[in-house]
Amino acid sequence: MAKYTIDHLHSNIQFKVKHLMISTVTGDFKDYSVNVVADNPDFTDANISFEALVASIATGNEQRDGHLKSDDFFNAEKYPTIHFVSTSVSRDGNDITIQGNLTIRETTKAITLTGVYEGTMVDFYGNTKVGFEIEGKIKRKEFGLQWDAVTEAGGVVVSDDVKLVLQVQLQELKEVAAEVDA
Numbered sequence: 001m002a003k004y005t006i007d008h009l010h011s012n013i014q015f016k017v018k019h020l021m022i023s024t025v026t027g028d029f030k031d032y033s034v035n036v037v038a039d040n041p042d043f044t045d046a047n048i049s050f051e052a053l054v055a056s057i058a059t060g061n062e063q064r065d066g067h068l069k070s071d072d073f074f075n076a077e078k079y080p081t082i083h084f085v086s087t088s089v090s091r092d093g094n095d096i097t098i099q100g101n102l103t104i105r106e107t108t109k110a111i112t113l114t115g116v117y118e119g120t121m122v123d124f125y126g127n128t129k130v131g132f133e134i135e136g137k138i139k140r141k142e143f144g145l146q147w148d149a150v151t152e153a154g155g156v157v158v159s160d161d162v163k164l165v166l167q168v169q170l171q172e173l174k175e176v177a178a179e180v181d182a
Contacts, residue, residue, distance in 0.1 A: 002041075004170035006034035007129065012167045013052065017140075018159035020151070027068070029082075031056035036170055043117070043130075048086035048098065055080065072147035073140075079105045091117065096132065104143035111136055113164065128172035136164040 014028045032052035039045050054076035057068050069076040086100040087110070098113040115134030122128055140162050149157040 001037060001039050003173040004034075004036040004038070004130065005173055006032070007169040007171045010129075010167075010169035012165075013050075014165045014167075016163040016165060018161070019157065021156055021159065025059055025064070027057055027059035027065075029053065029056050030058055034168065034170070041120070042091050043096070044089050044091055046086065046089045048084070048089070048100065050082075050084040052082045053080060054082060067147075073145045075105060084111075094118075096134070098134065102138065102143070104145070107143045109138070109142055111138055113166070115166070127174075130170045130172070132166070132168045132170075134164075134166040134168060138162050138164065 011034075012028055013032055014026055016024050016026050019025045029052040032050065035049050036043075037047045054069060054074045057065055057074070057076075059065055059068070068074055071078070074082075083103040084100050086098055088099045090097045094117045096115050096117050098115075100111060100113070101108050102111045113134050113136040115132055118131035118133060120128060120130045139160050141160050147158070151157060
């Protein structure tokens with residue numbers, strides 16, 4: 001059985017949302033963890049868990065970040081984390097499909113993520129690394145992120161559709177043998 005964790009230096013967990021339906025705002029989470037356990041090197045039996053701290057959300061604009069952390073959206077104070085747990089993983093060549101349950105604001109919904117297995121490589125230090133590019137889409141209102149506004153002209157300010165974009169590099173955790181005193 002192999003265990004993996006996220007390589008933060010070479011990974012990004014992002015979301016993209018249309019603003020005024022004419023431009024895209026990108027944000028990410030700065031504080032998150034990913035753990036993967038898999039017996040098969042093709043990851044089809046993988047158990048994946050993800051957790052992000054809502055307070056670490058960053059869009060490049062402090063005012064917008066504060067609004068996202070407020071009760072209008074995530075309510076970071078009452079619901080400090082976002083969770084994902086896989087229920088199945090399948091592969092067709094390098095194409096990967098991950099089914100799982102996403103929890104935001106204590107609302108859990110089944111989602112599907114799709115992407116590409118980019119390969120496995122051993123780095124300069126002997127660490128096994130595995131790369132994936134993964135995408136998905138959710139409806140934010142289904143998770144209780146209900147804030148809405150309409151411009152005077154009738155335009156939607158923030159889309160209900162949220163695109164998830166994950167550039168993931170995992171690092172295999174090495175088992176450390178326990179020393180036994182004789």
